[in-house]
Amino acid sequence: MxxxxxxxxxxxxxxxxxxxxxxxxxxxxxxxxxxxxxxxxxxxxxxxxxxxxxxxxxxxxxxxxWREGKVxxxxxxxxxxxxxxxxxxxxxxxxxxxxxxxxxxxxxxxxxxxxxxxxxxxxxxxxxxxxxxxxxxxxxxxxxxxxxxxxxxxGEWTGTMNLTEPQAGSDLALVRTRAEPQGDGSFKLFGTKIFITYGEHDMAANIVHFVLARTPGAPEGVKGISLFVVPKFLVNADGSLGERNDVHCVSIEHKLGIKASPTAVLQYGDQGGAIGHLIGEEHHGLEYMFIMMNAARFAVGTQGVGVADRAYQKAAAYAKDRVQSRPVDGTARQAVAIIHHPDVRRMLLTMRALTEGARALSYYAAGLADRAHASPDEATRRHCLALYEFLVPIVKGWGTELSVEVASLGIQVHGGMGFIEETGAAQYYRDARILPIYEGTTAIQANDLVGRKTLRDGGAIAKTLLAQIAEVEVELAARAASGGDAATFEAMRKHLAAGREALANVVEFVVSQGEPDPNAVFAGSVSYLKLAGIVLGGWQMARALLVADAKRASDPAFFAAKIATAAFFASQVLSQAPGIEASIVETVGDDHWLTLPVDAF
Amino acid sequence: MxxxxxxxxxxxxxxxxxxxxxxxxxxxxxxxxxxxxxxxxxxxxxxxxxxxxxxxxxxxxxxxxWREGKVxxxxxxxxxxxxxxxxxxxxxxxxxxxxxxxxxxxxxxxxxxxxxxxxxxxxxxxxxxxxxxxxxxxxxxxxxxxxxxxxxxxGEWTGTMNLTEPQAGSDLALVRTRAEPQGDGSFKLFGTKIFITYGEHDMAANIVHFVLARTPGAPEGVKGISLFVVPKFLVNADGSLGERNDVHCVSIEHKLGIKASPTAVLQYGDQGGAIGHLIGEEHHGLEYMFIMMNAARFAVGTQGVGVADRAYQKAAAYAKDRVQSRPVDGTARQAVAIIHHPDVRRMLLTMRALTEGARALSYYAAGLADRAHASPDEATRRHCLALYEFLVPIVKGWGTELSVEVASLGIQVHGGMGFIEETGAAQYYRDARILPIYEGTTAIQANDLVGRKTLRDGGAIAKTLLAQIAEVEVELAARAASGGDAATFEAMRKHLAAGREALANVVEFVVSQGEPDPNAVFAGSVSYLKLAGIVLGGWQMARALLVADAKRASDPAFFAAKIATAAFFASQVLSQAPGIEASIVETVGDDHWLTLPVDAF
Missing domain, CATH: 1.10.540.10 (Acyl-CoA dehydrogenase/oxidase, N-terminal domain)
Incomplete structure (x- = not known):
């Protein structure tokens, strides 16, 4: 299929x-x-x-x-x-x-x-x-x-991002690659970069590497990093390809998944120095890299949605086809397709609800990015940018964590067949596992959400979003009061309100405790990110529910499915929110587990 | 390591x-x-x-x-x-x-x-x-x-269980393998069995297969299944090995994990019939197979604990070794081992708390099995057996589902290195994924928990356990009142009580709605199992907390770690219980998602 x-x-x-x-x-x-x-x-x-x-x-x-430097x-x-x-x-x-x-x-x-x-x-x-x-x-x-x-x-050439070094993964302050000025505006680069996606391949005529490195005398830490462009083949003034540059792929990794994507170790400067040119200003490399990274982080969130949907499609097809066991409600005396069994439905709807919620949230964020880019009004641009930047770590962190869960459920729907590689469900489970790691682990996204996105503005942007959620609750209440399947709208309102309150309490906790008790706040940072994903995804599903209800007659089958998925999201996903709140706000920095000596692990 | x-x-x-x-x-x-x-x-x-x-x-x-029938x-x-x-x-x-x-x-x-x-x-x-x-x-x-x-x-010979056929996985009613009586007390078996663990190998002189099959004229469904012993080599009267029997391994599977364990397709009777003998009485095969399966299900729960602990050990060792980033609380100006970062601690403690909770629950269940076997008092034996049998699907289902989560966290602690196969963390993630599937998927365990273990006795055994939990709450309250780290005991009491109430409400829901609304009850069955695991595991951690507190002075480091792990379990794991309750008891059989047409998936 x-x-x-x-x-x-x-x-x-x-x-x-x-x-x-x-x-x-x-x-x-x-x-x-x-x-x-x-x-x-x-x-x-x-x-x-x-x-x-x-x-x-x-x-x-x-x-x-990989063979002799070529991939x-x-x-x-x-x-x-x-x-x-x-x-x-x-x-x-x-x-x-x-x-x-x-x-x-x-x-x-x-x-x-x-x-x-x-x-x-x-x-x-x-x-x-x-x-x-x-x-x-x-x-x-x-x-x-x-x-x-x-x-x-x-597509004649392709690009790469070169951040990681063996000793510098999440912590870019530790980058050691050197860039030495040649006096003619060019630099020679020396160092080793690892985990470089498509760092070497045979699909394009040239590969343009964007490389973080330190110039001589640069300050320590992230403020001494500059960004360089280093093409695999030097580019002549007329745009034609010149000599092979001194950057070489010394190996590629043997990975759990995404096996077709070559993950390269690149060696710069073993034969005299790889020629590169500065991008922008010296020592501003991290700032520019963040432009690439923010775009890439958002895109990785989209990868999560994509692989989750693929896993769902495969599991749903299998569940319609595989006949096993009679229905629990006695409506048939013969074995039926397993999609009729309530737990299989619960698994498929979990996959689908998470996928649709994450899709809606990521597209919503993309729309904000477009407004931030193109709105004629500067205040609107600034506001939309702040909202978009708040959402990026959530789209990335939540959208990728859930893709692992969804891919795992995809295997479970297949039963024993899911564990057999030929079936194909296992590939999604293996492939998805990188998504919460690369372009910043979930913890790095959560640090960003806590630090740059919540503490820096005292929770102002978070509160803007919370207020928008409250408006949807009012719409849901009005719709519930108007009768006709009122229970669905009331259930969504109730769970959305509880989720919003949980998120509001956590934002308050982060803002008030970030300074006095940073360990407690960062201990809850990934849970905060997950909570934000659930509540903001639930907000989008609530909006979808209202639209689907209003437009129901125009496409009954599609909108009935949307209503069902939204209702499922409310009772099965949003319902987790208060428990996550408790796990965050009850932690204090002197909790036993935060202060447990290293030897105890 | x-x-x-x-x-x-x-x-x-x-x-x-x-x-x-x-x-x-x-x-x-x-x-x-x-x-x-x-x-x-x-x-x-x-x-x-x-x-x-x-x-x-x-x-x-x-x-x-596999090569030419040999493994x-x-x-x-x-x-x-x-x-x-x-x-x-x-x-x-x-x-x-x-x-x-x-x-x-x-x-x-x-x-x-x-x-x-x-x-x-x-x-x-x-x-x-x-x-x-x-x-x-x-x-x-x-x-x-x-x-x-x-x-x-x-260890001269080994044993196997032969249940599954291509069309009969979870649904053993569909078993088709035939057993024809030969008039001398023996039978000839004909059929195909798949997913047979160690169905063929070279580690022992003989392999003794236990095979479900139908005798001529046997009733349809599970009541027509008998159990046969079919050795790979026939056994002479003196115990020596005789002729090769007509059971052959035609292939083994290419799997996501547990790759060293051969998963065989076995063909019975292609050369005239595989000679077997009936075990026990005809048509009682499923009953006997359940003896093997219950033992195996419990053991698979133990597999979950084992692989979870292994993943924890590897992740903890890496976290002590890998230096990356400065502490968030500013206590060091240099990068530190990542175990000092609060989110890494949260991941490690999640792994550890789930592992220790599942270990305690499974050993507790094993102790009941011993009492059920050896107690001189029949009423005690019966009571302990009922408690043990209630716990088996929970030990299996919860203990294996959590092992996947723990193994996945183990990768996450390693960051990008976790995705590289050479690191070793990925193997646990691949290996663990079979555990919630074989010997009965989590849904099958949950059906057992709902049907045979809760509905059949009207929730009586479940309520016995709930009462035991309430007694521990009293002890926790008394300990909290006596001062000295009172907050830890009060937090555990609060979360345990909330968990117990959630579980009690779900048991009530299952018992009262099982008949009128089976679809709703079975839709929540896996969530009920998960809730039971969390609450019963939490109960064991609460008991551990009280013992650790009382014995603290005898081994301060060990008991401090136990107290920290128990406290973590309370606020980070038990706190999920009320949300799970809501997801179960709010579902009704006419919910949109339970009645969504198959075409909508």
Missing amino acids: SYQAPVKDMLFVLNELAGLPDVAALPGFEDAQPETVHAVLEESARFNREVIAPLNVIGDRDPSA TTSPGFGNAFRQFGEGGWQGVPHPLEFGGQGLPKLVATACTEMLNAANLSFALCPLLTDGAIEALMTAGSDEQKARYVPKLIS | SYQAPVKDMLFVLNELAGLPDVAALPGFEDAQPETVHAVLEESARFNREVIAPLNVIGDRDPSA TTSPGFGNAFRQFGEGGWQGVPHPLEFGGQGLPKLVATACTEMLNAANLSFALCPLLTDGAIEALMTAGSDEQKARYVPKLIS
Whole structure:
């Protein structure tokens, strides 16, 4: 079974929840009209179904392979990447003047979800290239933009992010790679970078590495890091490829999942120094890298949604097909398809509710990014940017943690067959496991949520969102009072209100205790992130419920399913919120477990 | 790093929570005195550390391999199994008269946990053999016992359970394998069995298959199934091996994990019929198989505890070693070992609290099984058996589901290194994933908990346990009132009471709604199982807290760690209970998601 992109749900979320009509009214996004967007999504769905998705299993069974410094990617990947570039898919959100399509991030996010659902390993190459383009557009010189961006958008070249070193993972203060000025504006780089996704491959003519390194005499810590562009092949003034640069892939990793995606160890400068050029200003590298990272973090959240949906589709298909046991309510005397068993339904709806909630939240965030970028009003731009930046760690952290849970449930639905590799469900479980780790672990996202996104503004943005949730509760109460399936709306209102109150209490706890009791606050940071994901995802599902109710008659089957999924989210997912609150706010810094001596572990 | 069995915690649980002193006072268990048990556990720890644990990675990298009907096990496995048999480890809980050690199940459970922590794939062979021995001891004739049991205990032969067929997984009513009587008391079997653990291997001279099959004219469904013993090599009257029987391994599976354990497809009767003999009475096969299955289900719960502990040990060692980032409370200006970061602590304590809670609950259950077996008083035997049988699906379902969560956290603690196979953390994540599936999926355990264990007695046994929990709450309140760290005891009391009330409400819901609204009750069955695990595990941790407090001075470091772990369990795990209750009791059979048409998925 190939992957069928849920175009109908994507359009519903884009139009009804994430504000595509408003975004399409912003200057520069005039092309994003309903018919165009619909056509783009349908064509993306076709391309991913026919070209990309069939390579997913192939890549898992026949991974990228390293030999003498060269990496051969899985069969079919190179050809598919050529089609990807020629189809203009790399350029969806990038500027028209450099060959992109100039569409909103909102539309690009739906395309990104499809690509990742189709093939997580394949999708990583464009994902990193997107980050490279974004860094160049923000911090690159005009000459650098002209030199690199069109080739990155066309798919002739690809991009990478080089942060990690053996001793510097989450902690970039420990980066040691050196960049020595050559007096002609260029630098020579020396050092080892690890975990470089598509750091070497055979799918494009050149690879453009974006590398964190220290210049001589730079301050210690993150304030002494600069960003360099280091192409695999040097680029001549006319744009043609020159000499091979001194950056070499010395090995690739043997991984649990995403096996088709080569994870490279790159050695810089073993033969005299890898030639690179500074991007932007010296010592501002981390700032620029954060541009790439924020884009990449958001995209990784979308990867979570994509792989979760793929796992759901596979499990649902199996549950409709596999016949086993009679129904518990005695409505049949023969064994039935297992989708009729209540627990199988609970598992499938858990997968679906989490996926739809995370999709809605991530698209909602993308719509804010578009407003932050294109709104004519500066105050609106600033406000939308703050909201978007608050949501990024949640989209990334929650969207990826839940993808592991969903993929695990996908195996469980298959029973013993799920454990057999040939079935395919296990690949999602293996592939998804990297998502809560790379581009910043969930703990790093949670640190960001606590530190930069909550403590820095005293919880102001969080409270803006809480107030918006309270407004939806009022709508739900009004709808419940009007009769007709009132219990559904009242149940959602009750759980959403309890979730909002739990989140409000936690925000208060973070803001008030961040200074006096940082250990307690950071001990609860991942739980805070999870709570925020559940409540904000539940908010989007509540909004979906109200729209589905109002539009029910226009597409009864689709909206009945949306109502069912929203109701499930309320009673089965949102109901966890108060328990998470308790686990956070009851912790204090002198709790036994926070002060337990290291030897006790 | 090899595996270090937590002998001290095991002895604490055995002696202080699971009632080893009482069990050792029962007739037949006189040998289970403290010094003996301590010595057995220390020797088991040494054997598993030195001989079995080092083969775990080897088996994963060089799995069992099939060729022309024969299975070659991983390097070193055959030799280790010989030592296992010679050391008497297969015989720990089995009768002295057949060559066993006659020790209580309680002691055997600690040994089983060690073996599984050391090497899940290896441990499966003895696990299945234990089930075979138990079935023979219960339902085999004296001649069958004499023929098979001593060789199974000595490790000369091994045993298997043959239930599953391609169309009959969870639903054994669909079993089709035929057994035709030959007139001489023997039968010829014809059919295909799949997912047969150690169904073929090279570690023992003979393999004794226990096979579910139908005799001619047998009723449809589970009431027409009989149990047969079918040895790989026929056994002559003098016990020597005769001809090769007509059961052949046609392939083994390519699996996500436990790769060293061969999972066989067995073909019976392709060359004229596999010769077998009936065990016990015709048509009672499922009943006898349940004896094996109950033993195996309990043991699989122990597998969950074992692999969880192994994952914890590896993650804790890494967290002490890996230096990254400065502490959030500003107590150091340099990067520190990550175990000092609050979120890493939260992950490690989650792993540890779940593992210790599940260990305590499973050993507690084993102690009940010993009383059910050996108590001189029949009423006590019956009562303990009912309690044990109530706990089996919880030990299996909860203990295995949490092992997946713990193994996943183990990867997360390692960050990017966790995703690299060489690190080893990923193996636990892959291996553990089978545990909530085989020997009955979590849904099957939950059906058992709802149907046979709760509805059948109107919740009587559940209420007995709830009353025992309430007694511990009284002790906690008294301890809190006596001052000195009162907050810890009051927090545990509060969360335990809330958990007990949640569980009581769910039991009431199951009992009252099981008849009128079975779909709603079974929709919540897995959540009920999870809730029961959390509350009953929390109950054991509360008991541990009280003992640790009273004995604190005798071993300050050990008991301080136990108190910290118990406190963590209260605020971080037990606190989830009320949310789970809501997700169960608010579901009704006409909920949108229970009645959503199949096409909507």
